[in-house]
Amino acid sequence: MKIVVTVKLVPDTNADKRIDPATKRLVRTGVETVLNPFDEYAIEAALQLKEKLGGDTTVTIFSMAPETGKEIVRKALAMGADDAAMLSDAGLEGSDVWGTAYAMAQALKKVGFDLIVCGTQSTDAITGELPGALAEYLGVPGLTYLRKVDVDGTTVRGERETDNGYQKVVAELPALVSVTKSINEPRYPSLKGIMGAKKKTITTLSLAELALDRPVGSDGAKTEVLDLAAAPVRGKGRMVNASDGADGARIIVEFLREKKLL
Amino acid sequence: MDFELTDEQKAIMSLCREFARDEVAPRAEEYDANAEFPYELVRKMADLGLMGLPFPEEWGGAGADTVSYALAVMEIARADASTAITLAAHVSLGSTPFFLFGTKEQKERYLIPLAQGTMLWGFGLTEPQAGSDAGNTGTRAELRDGTWVINGTKAFITNSGTDITGGTTITAITGKTADGKNEISNIIVPQDAPGFARSRKYKKMGWRASDTRELSFENAAVPEENLLGPRGAGFRQFLTILDGGRISVAALSVGLAMGAYDEALKYAKDRVQFGQPISKFQAIQFKLADMLCEIEHARLMVLKAAWEKDSGRDYVMAASLAKLFSGEVSRRVVNEAVQIHGGYGFMEEYPVSRMYRDQKINEIGEGTNEVQRLVIARLMGL
Numbered sequence: 001m002k003i004v005v006t007v008k009l010v011p012d013t014n015a016d017k018r019i020d021p022a023t024k025r026l027v028r029t030g031v032e033t034v035l036n037p038f039d040e041y042a043i044e045a046a047l048q049l050k051e052k053l054g055g056d057t058t059v060t061i062f063s064m065a066p067e068t069g070k071e072i073v074r075k076a077l078a079m080g081a082d083d084a085a086m087l088s089d090a091g092l093e094g095s096d097v098w099g100t101a102y103a104m105a106q107a108l109k110k111v112g113f114d115l116i117v118c119g120t121q122s123t124d125a126i127t128g129e130l131p132g133a134l135a136e137y138l139g140v141p142g143l144t145y146l147r148k149v150d151v152d153g154t155t156v157r158g159e160r161e162t163d164n165g166y167q168k169v170v171a172e173l174p175a176l177v178s179v180t181k182s183i184n185e186p187r188y189p190s191l192k193g194i195m196g197a198k199k200k201t202i203t204t205l206s207l208a209e210l211a212l213d214r215p216v217g218s219d220g221a222k223t224e225v226l227d228l229a230a231a232p233v234r235g236k237g238r239m240v241n242a243s244d245g246a247d248g249a250r251i252i253v254e255f256l257r258e259k260k261l262l
Numbered sequence: 263m264d265f266e267l268t269d270e271q272k273a274i275m276s277l278c279r280e281f282a283r284d285e286v287a288p289r290a291e292e293y294d295a296n297a298e299f300p301y302e303l304v305r306k307m308a309d310l311g312l313m314g315l316p317f318p319e320e321w322g323g324a325g326a327d328t329v330s331y332a333l334a335v336m337e338i339a340r341a342d343a344s345t346a347i348t349l350a351a352h353v354s355l356g357s358t359p360f361f362l363f364g365t366k367e368q369k370e371r372y373l374i375p376l377a378q379g380t381m382l383w384g385f386g387l388t389e390p391q392a393g394s395d396a397g398n399t400g401t402r403a404e405l406r407d408g409t410w411v412i413n414g415t416k417a418f419i420t421n422s423g424t425d426i427t428g429g430t431t432i433t434a435i436t437g438k439t440a441d442g443k444n445e446i447s448n449i450i451v452p453q454d455a456p457g458f459a460r461s462r463k464y465k466k467m468g469w470r471a472s473d474t475r476e477l478s479f480e481n482a483a484v485p486e487e488n489l490l491g492p493r494g495a496g497f498r499q500f501l502t503i504l505d506g507g508r509i510s511v512a513a514l515s516v517g518l519a520m521g522a523y524d525e526a527l528k529y530a531k532d533r534v535q536f537g538q539p540i541s542k543f544q545a546i547q548f549k550l551a552d553m554l555c556e557i558e559h560a561r562l563m564v565l566k567a568a569w570e571k572d573s574g575r576d577y578v579m580a581a582s583l584a585k586l587f588s589g590e591v592s593r594r595v596v597n598e599a600v601q602i603h604g605g606y607g608f609m610e611e612y613p614v615s616r617m618y619r620d621q622k623i624n625e626i627g628e629g630t631n632e633v634q635r636l637v638i639a640r641l642m643g644l
Contacts, residue, residue: 071269078273188281191311191324194273 001057001151001173003046004113006104006134007039007076009069010124017124024225025094026124035072038119040079040186045149045179046117047080047187053151058082062111064092064104070202077197078189084200085111089207094218097129102220104130105137106210115156116176120145131178141171144178267329274315274330278337281310287613290342293471294616297463299424300471303345307338308379313352317361321369322377328506328568332513336561339517340524343620344471346517350510351420351472352376356383358506359431359448363491363499368450372428384422384430386451386477387500390415394633396433397497401479403434403449408486410436410449412457416477418627423460423475429453430477433496446496450488457482468620505578507628508585509571512564515588515624516557522592522599522617523553529603529612546602553595560588579641586634589624596621 011017011031018027043061050057061076061084063069073084087107095103108116116138121128135142143149146158147166156175160167161182189197207216214220238255242248256262267275286303293300307313316331317323331353339346360373360383375381392398401414412434422430429452436447451458461476491499527550530541540546563584570577599614600607607614625631 071272074269075273075276078277188310189273189277190309191274191277191315191326192319194270194277195325197273198269 001053001055001114002060002112003049003057003115003117004060004062004108004111005039005042005046005076005081005117006108006130007043007061007063007073007119008036008122008124009033009063009065009072010036010122013037013123019228021228024228033069033072035075036119036122036124038121038123038181039076040119041179041181041183042117042119043076043079043081044184044186045177048184049115049117049149049151050080060085060111060113062104062108063087064100064107066090067204073202074194074197074200075189077200077202078193079187080189080193082200084202085205086202087205087207087210091207091217094221095216096221096223097125097127097133098222099216099220101130101133101137102214103207103210103212103216105134106212107205108134108138110205110210114173115151116140116174117149118176118178120178120180131176135176138174138176141175142177143169143171143175146177146179147182149177149179149183267333270326271330271333274326275333275337277310278312278334279340281306282337282341286338286345287341290345290471291610291613291616293342293344295470295610297465297470299473300342300345300348301425304348304379304382304426307345307349312338312349313379314357314377315353317357317373317377321361322374328509328571329565332509332564332568335510335513336517336520336564339514340521342471343514343518343617344469346514347469347472348421350507350514351385352379352382354507354510355385355503356421356431359385359490359499359503362502363448363495368490372450375428380426381428382421382424382426383428384419384477385503386416386419386422386430386432387504388417388419390417390476393417394630396500397444397446399433399435399444399446401432401434403436403447405436405486409483410434410486410488412449412451412479412482412484414479416479418464418474419477420472420474422473422477423463424473427453427473429455431490432477432479433500436493436496439494445494446500447493448490448496448499449484450490451479451482451484452488455482455484468616468623470619504628505581506571508581509564509567509577511624511628512560512567512581512584512588515585515592515621516560516564518617518621518624519553519557519560519588519592519595522596522614523550523557525612525614525617526550526553526599526602529606529614533604540602549598549602553598556591556595560584560591563587579638582629582634582637582641585629586631586638589631589634592621592624 012034015031020027046059050059059081061081064087067088118131131144143158145161147161148159150157154173157170160169240251311324314323315326319325335350357376403410403412431450435444437445439445457480459478464474530546533540567577567580567584570580596617600618606612
């Protein structure tokens with residue numbers, strides 16, 4: 001079975017985010033690029049499936065990113081994935097979710113897959129729309145927000161997180177899943193993994209190699225950022241003085257009841 | 263000239279940075295306060311392959327280079343010096359002698375578990391009466407009927423008494439040379455050798471979570487085959503070990519300084535006085551600029567020494583220069599980091615206070631500042 005994990009390269013999540021007022025895009029230069037933290041859960045989920053299924057199961061990393069992102073893709077390989085494919089083309093710059101999902105879908109058809117594993121969102125744009133859009137363009141079932149995933153034969157099963165519980169979901173392969181942070185604890189790449197990653201293959205695809213029938217990049221974007229505004233400052237919390245621990249607990253319980261949280 | 267790190271070096275650095283930030287830093291204060299050995303962190307470092315970082319894969323290592331090793335020690339020290347010295351002493355002092363001088367059997371028996379990190383090992387050179395004057399070893403080993411009988415005391419031996427320590431390699435006088443000088447040899451002493459005992463852990467000002475003990479040998483007996491390398495080669499061997507060890511201790515100093523700088527910068531941006539963050543005051547800005555400048559300087563010296571070692575050059579001078587300078591830089595940087603914190607820097611709940619205590623040994627261990635100057639002067643031919 002071939003599992004493909006989609007990963008995104010994002011500006012370091014610990015650095016301050018800056019937005020260029022002219023282009024209204026996130027400034028990506030001068031900031032260290034890292035693997036999107038949400039995608040580490042997807043890689044871990046794929047590696048655990050591979051370890052469980054054994055046999056000829058492979059994990060391929062896929063990323064739409066400039067070729068300079070190879071170094072970050074190698075981190076995913078160092079965690080234990082078998083190989084990687086990148087879609088790199090200057091013509092993709094400025095793609096919105098629609099264009100990104102479309103271009104990725106065409107590339108993934110070329111790469112081939114039985115199961116695609118995505119993170120739920122990226123830490124830069126945070127739309128959380130890509131996994132759904134990708135499943136749509138690929139014409140495969142999309143099981144999103146899974147906190148558990150398992151493959152049995154040609155069936156993928158999972159538990160889909162909802163606001164007040166979870167749904168048991170099932171689909172036939174080929175399929176796409178996205179996994180949440182509660183699914184696992186991603187492993188660190190080991191030194192052996194790091195040293196071995198340079199021997200693994202990273203293939204690069206360009207737009208010319210794909211059968212595209214619509215424009216992508218900024219020309220093909222269906223959405224446009226018109227304006228930006230700073231997030232409203234959160235109001236100050238309520239301070240209460242409790243006479244002792246028990247009184248404090250009583251006040252907190254009362255407050256939670258008031259908000260219908262208890 | 264190329265300052266670009268390789269992909270592997272970058273990946274190892276960022277792995278260690280992440281590991282140090284997420285696993286080491288949150289526990290450092292507690293381990294230090296309780297003088298508790300970080301077994302869990304050692305196990306995790308072993309799982310990652312850090313404990314055998316520079317040794318070839320055939321001996322259980324990861325096959326990385328000295329630059330990667332220096333970067334790893336820097337990143338761990340940035341979060342906690344005790345964990346960093348546990349790693350650095352394990353690799354440079356505990357394991358390296360087996361790698362450089364061990365027979366095939368000794369490598370299989372000792373180096374593989376050491377590189378895999380399931381066992382720790384000490385290196386016993388210093389004695390209560392032989393510190394900088396390391397050649398003046400008083401410990402004696404006498405060969406009697408195929409057994410080395412050892413008598414003497416070793417002081418300040420790192421990783422010598424943990425629950426997973428397998429033993430210590432010691433220097434001892436094994437006879438006289440033809441010209442009447444003491445013949446020094448290295449002898450492998452397993453933890454269970456009869457007559458070999460460890461003291462309780464020292465109570466230390468810094469590096470409190472690391473395991474440091476005094477070792478005593480009273481007719482301690484080990485088989486003749488426990489000689490490491492040729493008889494009489496001990497002096498030359500420990501000099502070689504100390505040369506390489508200087509790079510890792512220098513990296514530790516740089517890492518500690520980087521950690522103190524990180525804390526000072528964060529504090530300066532948060533701390534408001536006279537209506538603005540103190541980072542807006544030139545007095546604080548100048549301190550931070552000087553700290554960064556010195557760290558960069560020391561870091562380049564350490565990486566250059568590591569690069570010289572990796573490329574097979576004579577790195578002895580570069581390692582001594584880096585060890586001396588980075589030790590002194592770490593003092594100036596931690597001192598200013600505490601100064602920027604003001605009164606809070608004197609409080610144990612701020613990491614800079616621990617870093618201040620952890621720093622001093624960087625100018626003493628593995629050759630004092632004074633001995634480094636002596637080594638440098640001799641290399642200059644003076």
